[in-house]
Amino acid sequence: MGMVDLEEIRAEVDSALAGFFDRATLAGGIEPHSDDMIEVIEGFVLTGGKRIRPVLCALGWLAADPQPRCRAPLIGLAAGLEMFHAAILIHDDVMDRSATRRGRPTVHRVMAGLRPDRGGQDGEWYGTCAAIVLGDLALAWADKLTCGQLSAEQLGRVLPQIAQMRHEVTIGQYLDLHSAGARSADADLAEMIIRYKTAYYTVYRPLSIGAAAGNASRETTRVLHHYGMPVGKAFQLRDDLLGVFGDPLLTGKPVTDDAREGKHTALIAHALTTASSPQAVKLGQLWGKPDITESEVDTVREILTTTGTVRAVENLITDHHRAALAALETPHLPTEVAEALRTIADQAVERDR
Amino acid sequence: MGMVDLEEIRAEVDSALAGFFDRATLAGGIEPHSDDMIEVIEGFVLTGGKRIRPVLCALGWLAADPQPRCRAPLIGLAAGLEMFHAAILIHDDVMDRSATRRGRPTVHRVMAGLRPDRGGQDGEWYGTCAAIVLGDLALAWADKLTCGQLSAEQLGRVLPQIAQMRHEVTIGQYLDLHSAGARSADADLAEMIIRYKTAYYTVYRPLSIGAAAGNASRETTRVLHHYGMPVGKAFQLRDDLLGVFGDPLLTGKPVTDDAREGKHTALIAHALTTASSPQAVKLGQLWGKPDITESEVDTVREILTTTGTVRAVENLITDHHRAALAALETPHLPTEVAEALRTIADQAVERDR
Numbered sequence: 001m002g003m004v005d006l007e008e009i010r011a012e013v014d015s016a017l018a019g020f021f022d023r024a025t026l027a028g029g030i031e032p033h034s035d036d037m038i039e040v041i042e043g044f045v046l047t048g049g050k051r052i053r054p055v056l057c058a059l060g061w062l063a064a065d066p067q068p069r070c071r072a073p074l075i076g077l078a079a080g081l082e083m084f085h086a087a088i089l090i091h092d093d094v095m096d097r098s099a100t101r102r103g104r105p106t107v108h109r110v111m112a113g114l115r116p117d118r119g120g121q122d123g124e125w126y127g128t129c130a131a132i133v134l135g136d137l138a139l140a141w142a143d144k145l146t147c148g149q150l151s152a153e154q155l156g157r158v159l160p161q162i163a164q165m166r167h168e169v170t171i172g173q174y175l176d177l178h179s180a181g182a183r184s185a186d187a188d189l190a191e192m193i194i195r196y197k198t199a200y201y202t203v204y205r206p207l208s209i210g211a212a213a214g215n216a217s218r219e220t221t222r223v224l225h226h227y228g229m230p231v232g233k234a235f236q237l238r239d240d241l242l243g244v245f246g247d248p249l250l251t252g253k254p255v256t257d258d259a260r261e262g263k264h265t266a267l268i269a270h271a272l273t274t275a276s277s278p279q280a281v282k283l284g285q286l287w288g289k290p291d292i293t294e295s296e297v298d299t300v301r302e303i304l305t306t307t308g309t310v311r312a313v314e315n316l317i318t319d320h321h322r323a324a325l326a327a328l329e330t331p332h333l334p335t336e337v338a339e340a341l342r343t344i345a346d347q348a349v350e351r352d353r
Numbered sequence: 354m355g356m357v358d359l360e361e362i363r364a365e366v367d368s369a370l371a372g373f374f375d376r377a378t379l380a381g382g383i384e385p386h387s388d389d390m391i392e393v394i395e396g397f398v399l400t401g402g403k404r405i406r407p408v409l410c411a412l413g414w415l416a417a418d419p420q421p422r423c424r425a426p427l428i429g430l431a432a433g434l435e436m437f438h439a440a441i442l443i444h445d446d447v448m449d450r451s452a453t454r455r456g457r458p459t460v461h462r463v464m465a466g467l468r469p470d471r472g473g474q475d476g477e478w479y480g481t482c483a484a485i486v487l488g489d490l491a492l493a494w495a496d497k498l499t500c501g502q503l504s505a506e507q508l509g510r511v512l513p514q515i516a517q518m519r520h521e522v523t524i525g526q527y528l529d530l531h532s533a534g535a536r537s538a539d540a541d542l543a544e545m546i547i548r549y550k551t552a553y554y555t556v557y558r559p560l561s562i563g564a565a566a567g568n569a570s571r572e573t574t575r576v577l578h579h580y581g582m583p584v585g586k587a588f589q590l591r592d593d594l595l596g597v598f599g600d601p602l603l604t605g606k607p608v609t610d611d612a613r614e615g616k617h618t619a620l621i622a623h624a625l626t627t628a629s630s631p632q633a634v635k636l637g638q639l640w641g642k643p644d645i646t647e648s649e650v651d652t653v654r655e656i657l658t659t660t661g662t663v664r665a666v667e668n669l670i671t672d673h674h675r676a677a678l679a680a681l682e683t684p685h686l687p688t689e690v691a692e693a694l695r696t697i698a699d700q701a702v703e704r705d706r
Contacts, residue, residue: 037527091489095482126530129448132485133527136444139492140519147516152509159500159508166493174390174486177479 004062004340006055009078012071013054016079017045020145040110041134041141045086048102048252050353052235053085053206054078056228056344059337060210063220066334073149077158077213080146081206087138088169094131095177096261103252107131150213157212165205172196179264180288190269198239199232203348219332226327227341230320235348237317240265241310242352244301250353255297262288266316271309279303321349357415357693359408362431365424366407369432370398373498393463394487394494398439401455401605403704405588406438406559407431409581409697412690413563416573419687426502430511430566433499434559440491441522447484448530449614456605460484503566510565518558525549532617533641543622551592552585556701572685579680580694587673588701590666593618595705597654598663603706608650615641619669624662632656674702 021042057078061068068074092098093106100106105113111134112127146162147155175193179186207224216224242251243258244267258265268287272280283303286296304310324345328338374395410431414421421427445451446459453459458466464487465480499515500508528546532539560577569577595604596611597620611618621640625633636656639649657663677698681691 034524034527034531037531088489091485095485128481129530130527132444132448132488133523133530135485136441136488136492137520137523137527139489140516140523143512143516143519147512152505155508155512156505159496159512163493163496163500166496167490170486170490170493171387174387174483174490177482177486178387178390 004059004336006340006343009055009058009075010051012075013051013058013079013082014046016075016145017082020079020083020141021046036114037111037130037134037137040107041086041090041138043104043110044090044101044107045083045138047104049082049085050351051082052202052344052348053081056203056206057081057210059340059344060207060212060216060224061214062210063207063224063333063337064211064214064216066337068214073151073154074210074213076145076149077210078206080142080144080148081209083138083145084142084166087135087142088173090131090135090138092173094128094135095173096257098253098257100253103249107134154213157215158209161205161209161212165201165209168196168205169201172198172201176264180262186264187266187269187273190264190266193264194233194236194266195229198236199229201232202235203232204228217332223327223330223332227324227345230323230327231345231348234317234320234324234345237266237313237320238349238351240267241313244297244304245310247352252353256292256294259287259292259297259300260290267304267309267313270312271304271307274307274309274312275303276307279307317349321345357412357689359693359696362408362411362428363404365428366404366411366432366435367399369428369498370435373432373436373494374399389467390464390483390487390490393460394439394443394491396457396463397443397454397460398436398491400457402435402438403706404435405555405697405701406434409556409559410434410563412693412697413560413565413569413577414567415563416560416577416686416690417564417567417569419690421567426504426507427563427566429498429502430563431559433495433497433501434562436491436498437495437519440488440495441526443484443488443491445526447481447488448526449610451606451610453606456602460487507566510568511562514558514562514565518554518562521549521558522554525551525554529617533615539617540619540622540626543617543619546617547586547589547619548582551589552582554585555588556585557581570685576680576683576685580677580698583673583676583680584698584701587670587677587698590619590670590673591702591704593620594663594666597650597657600705605706609645609647612640612645612650612653613643620657620662620666623665624657624660627660627662627665628656629660632660670702674698 021038055078058074061074061077089101090107093101094108098106099109108127108131110127111130112123115123115126146158150158172193172195175189176197179189179193204225207228208221211221211224240258240263243263243265244255246255248254268283271283275283282299286292286300289296325342328341330338333341374391408431411427414427414430442454443460446454447461451459452462461480461484463480464483465476468476468479499511503511525546528542529550532542532546557578560581561574564574564577593611593616596616596618597608599608601607621636624636628636636653639645639653642649678695681694683691686694
């Protein structure tokens with residue numbers, strides 16, 4: 001095979017997703033009541049998103065089976081992961097009360113806007129309920145995309161992995177919710193959240209799902225694990241930093257979001273262990289403050305910088321990055337796939353959005 | 354085969370679900386943060402519930418394959434449907450703001466009680482978020498149960514059906530939400546909601562999922578469709594009546610719930626077409642009134658009775674019941690399965706809970 005073209009994979013996934021919405025709109029005889037809602041999900045799924053999970057899924061497949069006879073099942077499976085991710089984000093944004101995502105209003109905000117006042121329900125509650133249902137619908141559509149093109153044999157290998165991914169990411173979300181506002185220095189808990197929400201979910205599972213579909217050897221799967229876990233951790237740590245230091249124009253979300261929700265990140269856990277007593281008190285007051293201002297976020301930034309937390313987290317990211325690249329030095333991966341995985345690792349740690 | 358013992362099927366499903374929670378609690382290393390939450394889902398799934406979907410799924414399978422070599426895959430698949438249903442109910446109760454279900458506090462109420470005040474989040478919002486996540490977790494667990502024991506070949510036949518069921522029930526929920534409080538006499542919309550939320554979801558799809566797993570002939574599947582659709586419609590109409598006229602001690606939910614939410618039921622659509630002008634105005638004021646009282650529900654009952662709506666809906670139920678029984682007069686079903694389906698149809702229309 002030639003070079004693995006990451007942009008081409010992204011384009012194929014986007015086109016599979018767009019094609020699915022065409023069919024979903026046509027099917028079912030549920031018009032006209034559902035036209036708005038289908039458009040909202042479609043807009044959310046097709047606009048923006050880094051497509052990191054589908055790309056990794058495709059690479060996991062190609063790692064095991066570099067020349068698949070037909071690319072449609074591979075792309076369908078990858079697109080199913082992206083649809084699943086959309087569902088997770090829709091529910092996540094409700095829980096975090098986020099107003100924007102990818103620089104656009106979140107799904108619950110859009111839906112609230114469609115029914116500003118409706119039969120005794122206020123618009124905001126309608127938006128919340130609609131986003132719960134639309135998330136559930138995206139989950140059902142993920143199933144349709146996933147099982148649409150795989151053979152029975154492939155399904156038998158892939159589905160336990162997908163069920164496990166769904167279990168893990170949801171446990172991660174629960175831990176996230178459960179610990180939000182706890183303001184503790186519990187680094188173990190922060191590490192556990194990272195493992196479930198990102199290391200597994202964002203990187204390793206997509207790889208292993210693709211690998212299972214492609215019928216990977218045990219060695220190849222092990223390599224993907226050794227690569228995927230550190231990349232996932234580095235990805236999440238970069239996310240934590242961007243959540244406080246990022247440029248909202250690039251990340252698509254306000255810098256106050258993480259702070260307002262009091263996200264239990266490794267960043268904050270580290271800061272609390274190294275902060276002076278007055279710094280820890282200040283951080284405790286600000287992190288999780290529902291009406292935190294941008295200038296208060298400046299104070300958080302200052303504490304994170306002066307305690308050496310930012311430097312420590314950057315060092316961790318570098319270590320994970322190195323470990324991931326080392327895992328790629330193996331005969332158990334096609335060269336072109338290893339090359340593509342190296343690019344992904346670089347992007348995961350160096351990105352500004 | 355001997356008689357199909359419906360109680361035995363229910364007991365097997367319950368024991369498969371209980372066994373799953375044992376494993377779920379042990380697995381994953383997510384203690385102690387998640388013990389509470391697993392207990393809450395377990396309590397919800399194992400306590401109460403008519404188990405109509407798993408029983409129908411088992412009957413669909415037995416219709417095609419009366420003597421399965423091994424019952425574990427059949428029971429696992431059936432239990433997966435019950436777990437999926439729990440997820441749907443958990444999200445439904447959030448959206449309906451229901452306080453009780455099956456005579457116990459709903460999941461979002463239980464979760465709200467566990468965190469009365471937490472880091473700036475009020476307990477009620479925490480309960481809402483936790484119920485979103487717990488519903489999502491039950492969805493993931495449904496996947497695990499479903500794909501746990503089926504062969505690849507069975508999965509290949511069953512999964513498109515399950516994806517379709519998930520699509521349909523969620524569309525039904527969206528239509529329900531979308532139309533709540535609309536107070537219109539749109540009987541087509543009410544019919545569409547019945548079709549998606551109940552006729553397909555509660556009766557026909559569980560049958561057809563079981564039938565697909567058992568590799569049913571096209572004739573058998575057609576018979577199950579002709580039986581399932583009217584039973585589903587009768588089931589929903591009975592539900593609508595119980596929602597206004599039922600005994601809360603038996604139904605496990607207050608009689609004000611449907612009225613408060615302004616559910617767009619066939620009952621109300623019919624009443625609005627036959628009501629006198631003052632009755633229609635009154636009904637419009639009360640149905641969907643957020644703080645409706647029990648004595649106001651009495652007024653609703655009076656309107657539903659004097660307009661002949663109750664009688665008309667009872668007649669419809671009788672017609673559907675008859676059509677379902679007629680569909681069972683066929684050589685394409687094993688006698689014992691037809692007998693069991695007759696019992697289910699009787700229970701669906703005659704129940705008081």
